[in-house]
Amino acid sequence: MERFFKRKSTFEDSSSQGSHKVSSTRPRIEVNIDELEVDPAKRKSIYEYHINDRDIVRRRYLQMGPCQPKNHVFPTRVITGVNRRFNPKWFKDHSNWLEYSVSKDAAYCLCCYLFKDESSRLQAGAESFVTEGFNNWKKGPERLRAHVGNHNSVHARNVQACRDLMTQEQQLEQTxxxxxxxxxxxxxxxxxxxxxxxxxxxxxxxxxxxxxxxxxxxxxxxxxxxxxxxxxxxxxxxxxxxxxSPCIQKDIANAIASETTEIIINDLGGELFGIIVDESRDISVKEQMIVFIRYVDSSGHIIERLLGSTHVRDTTSMSLKVAIENLLTRHGLSFSRIRGQGYDGASNMRGEFNGLRTLIMNENPSAFYVHCFAHQLQLALVGVAKENDDVGDFFVTFSQLCNIVCASCKRRDNLQYKQLKMLTDSISTDTIETGTYLNQEAVLQCPGDTRWGSHYGALVSIVKLFSPVIDILDEIRQDPKQRLEAFRVLKNVLCFDFVFFLHLMKDVLGITNDLSHALQKKDQNIVNAMRLVDVSKKRLQMMREDGWEALLQEVSLFCNKHAIPIPNLDEVYVVPGRPRHKVEEKTHLHRYRVERFYVVLDLQLQELNNRFNEKNIELLLCVACFDPRNSFARFDKDKLVRLAQFYPNDFSDIELELLDNQLQTYFVDVTSDPAFSKLDGIDELAQKMVETGRHLDYTLVYLLLKLSLILPVATASVERTFSAMKLIKTFLRNRMSDDLLHYCLVSYVEKDIFDQVSNEAILHRFQKMREHRGVLPCSSSYTLNLGSVPDDEDDEFSRVGSPNLHLDLPEQSDQPH
Known part of the structure; x- marks a missing residue:
């Protein structure tokens, strides 16, 4: 048939009225409605989408609602000699359609963008709210009312088209x-x-x-x-x-995650917040970025909530910034409201010149960066220790030991059997204590540079399993293929140097083990973290001054138990491979005590002092003045006023003077009230202020306290989310899409918020995602007034998406509103 009749190659979209033609031979690109551009200035034209996808895109944008960053710090421009800016009150007057672009500093119309046509050119200035953007703030109210027009205006017809799309009649085959x-x-x-x-x-x-x-x-x-x-x-x-169907399952998961996130955003309200960001690869080797927000809720509690996850194809700092900005904009948040940044210390995030933190601080100087305390601790105690040649050689031997012993299932089972035999012999000879929860099975742990506390756990495990491990190495020596490797590792392990560093590093990491666990709490604050760091420093100093004898005795007992030769510490140490007359003579005692014990501890103390006294140390010391312990002994009014000066967008010059006086009154008040005498941290102080109503009496002090609590301490919440990601996206489910992974993570991580989501809310959000064969009856709690229609009849349809979405039509009038 095609030999006689030429196939038609193009078709015309009736809604474009002849100005937009779409080729039927053009390949159709699948549209991901969850990755639609939120910023109205960056969106592509609605007619650039395939004709079969346009209603889907329109429906999704109507669900999301207009882009209205109400808490954004709108920039000012000189217009006719006067500083003018966008007025956020216009959002309230035109909440159903008015949008604002942060990138272009211009206003747009959502309804006209979705249904603009050739006739829009007949109305003067209509295109400015669709493609160019309106930014003449001097004539803002007049131009907005003129754009709305009367009941027959282009804008009114576009609003009617939005209403028609969302209230289509559908035929049911079931009840x-x-x-x-x-x-x-x-x-x-x-x-x-x-x-x-x-x-x-x-x-x-x-x-x-x-x-x-x-x-x-x-x-x-x-x-x-x-x-x-x-x-x-x-x-x-x-x-x-x-x-x-899989599509239905995914849409339901989308609805659940959207409702959960909406509750989080509503709980945040207009409060200031901090962000905690980290990235990790999933099982399909995709780089996933997790973003948390940290804020103080209405009761004074520190809250960390998962905002979302996104796949980043490029991990440069600029790409991460764009991804974070898109995620924030999608939820109506802005960089201008950020008051703290927390990262794990990767160079692309913490870089002083081109890092992510610098790019964000260039836009918002009040978004102070705090290096994750736990990662600083890990780097300080393990990374610096490895810079010492002897300690580095010890960790190399330790890693080889773990690799060769845990290389196969057979060796693991053999290690478990030998451990059981060792416990049985010890119990029969009555050399160990028995009882409930004692003598549990232990496994040989492998240290990981990215796992908090893993080195300490690995060292403890090798101390417990030293005898079974030696037996395993003896057996491996009988294998011709690995005989040499096992011999070399066994030779290095059965020496005094290995045992000495094993116990030394175990004691050093054990001192900070409690700090590592404390930093993994969600509600940890800067003051408590700094206090724990100070405690760790003091314990390391105490170990340096008084811990040598105890360590030497512990090492000697261990060597005697396992028949490891102990050198005479009073003898002169001979350096292997060097003539004695060219080397300064020193005893074994000097070598182990001065060149190893003191050097390692000095490196730890020096690194802790350096890492926790960076540029932000003044900020952290000022925050510590809020500490309520010991009857507010660390209170310093001048430092707290200095802290407020770090946030010029939140404290004006007049408010700084008021804060000075308010702090004096606040100090006298709380120190004389017994309710504030037993507090144990600034988080409890904030909660007590809310309980007693003092957050209303001392508004500026409470604002400064909230800014202190917003500063992130550790990325523990993000690390837990990565663990959840490994549970959700496994080897057998490695083809899970990025958006489905996001839905699952939000619902799984934020279970307490997820439990608050009602089935009714999920049903109605799901129903408005796309056209369905079934129709749900409208619920009174999910209806939305569309305003007056031309025939003066009211109409309602189920609410979906943003709670601020209203499609109000203007009343009939011959004059513009």
Missing amino acids: EQDYRVRLTSSVKCIRFLLRQGLAFRGNDESYDSLNRGNFLETLKFLADNNEDVAKVVMRNALENHQMT
């Missing part, structure tokens, strides 16, 4: 009640699986399959135990309306 039961059942199953971090799909989801996946198996279990559900789901529903 509304059956559809609600079917959809609710799917939502309940997805909720259960998300909370457990389980996968949805199986390899074969047909009815006769034995591996249909967790979702269908859970739905079947629910149907088997509920007759009402069994009547309308699975085989009892139409094949094309079962609400069980």
Whole structure:
């Protein structure tokens, strides 16, 4: 047939009225509605999308609502000799359509962007709210009212088109009640699986399959135990309306994550916040960036919440900044509200010249960077110790020992058997204490530079399993293939040097082990972290002054137990391979005590002092003046006023003078009140101020206290999310999409918020994501007034997306509003 009739190559979109033509041969690019550009100045034209995707994109933008960063610090420009800026009150007057672009400092119209056509040129200035952006703030109110126009204006017709899109009539083949039961059942199953971090799909989801996946198996279990559900789901529903397809499962997960995030954003409100960011590879070797926000809630508690995860294809600092900015903008947040940054110390994040922290501070100087305390501790105690040649050689031998002993399952089982035999012999000879929870099975841990406290746990495990490990090495020496390697490791292990450094580093890392655990708390604050660091410094200093004899005795007992020769410490040490007359004579005691014990501890103390006294030390010392312990003994008014000067956007010159007087009154008040006498940290101080209502009496002091609490201490929350990512996206589920991973992470990590999300909210958000065959009846709590329509009739439709989304049409009038 095509030989006689030429196939038509183009078709015309009726909505474009002849000005936008789309080629039918153009390849259709799949649109990810969760990655749509939020900033109105950066969006591509609605007609650049494929004709079959435009309504999907329009529906998604209407769900998200207008881009209205209400808490953004809007820049000023000189217009006709007067400094003028965008007025955030305009958002309230035009909340249904007005948008603001942070990048371009201009206003836009959401409805006109979605449904603009050729006729928009007939109205003067209409294009300025769609493509160019309006920024003549002098005439802002007049131009906004003129853009709205009367009931027959271009803007009014576009608003009507938005309403029509969201309230399309749909034909049902089942009753509304059956559809609600079917959809609710799917939502309940997805909720259960998300909370457990389980996968949805199986390899074969047909009815006769034995591996249909967790979702269908859970739905079947629910149907088997509920007759009402069994009547309308699975085989009892139409094949094309079962609400069980992978697309439906993903949309439900999307709705759940969106509702969870919305509760978090509402809880944040307009408060200032800090960000905690880290990146890690998932099982499919994709670089995933996790972003947390840290803020103080209305009751004075420190809150850290997962804002989202995103796949970053380029890990340069600029790419990370763009990704973070897009994520914040998507939730109506702005860089201008950030008051703290916390990273793990990677060069692309903490770099002083081109790092992520510098790029953000260039836009917002008040977004102070605090290096993750736990990573500083790890780098200080392990990394610096390895700079010593003897300690570095010890850790190399230690890593080789772990690799060769844990190289196979057979060796691991053999190690477990020898450990059991050792415990049995010790119990039979009554040389160890027995009782509940004593003598538990131990495993040989391998140290990791990125795992907090892993080196300490590894050293403790080798001390416990030293005898079984030596037996394993003796057996490996019988293997011709690994005989030499085992011999070399065994020779290095069975010497006094290895045992000495084993106990020395175990004691050094043990001193800071409690600090490592404390820094992994979500509600940790700067003052407590600094106090724990000071305690670690004091303990290291005490060990240097009085710990030599105890360490030497411990090492000697260990060597005698395992028949390891101990050198005579009073003898002269001979350097191997060097003539004695060219080397200064020194005893073994001097070598171990001065050149090893003192040198290692001095390096630790020096590094701790350097790392925790960087540029931000003045800021941290000022924050410490809020410490309520010992009747506010560290209170210093001048330092707290200096702290406020670090935040010029939050404290004006007049407010600084008021703060000076308010701090004096505050100090007299809290020191005379017994309720403040037993507080143990600035976090408890903030909570007590809210309980007693003093946060209303001393507003400036409480604001300064909140800014101190916002400063991040550690990236423990992000690290826990990476652990959850490994649970959700496993080797068998390595093809999970990035957006589905985001939905699962938000729901799994923020379980306490997830539990607050009602099924009704999920149903209505899901219903408005795309066109569905079924229709849910409107609920009173999820209806949205569309305003007056041309025929003076009111209309309502189910609320979805942003709570600020209103599609109000202007009243009938011949004059512009």
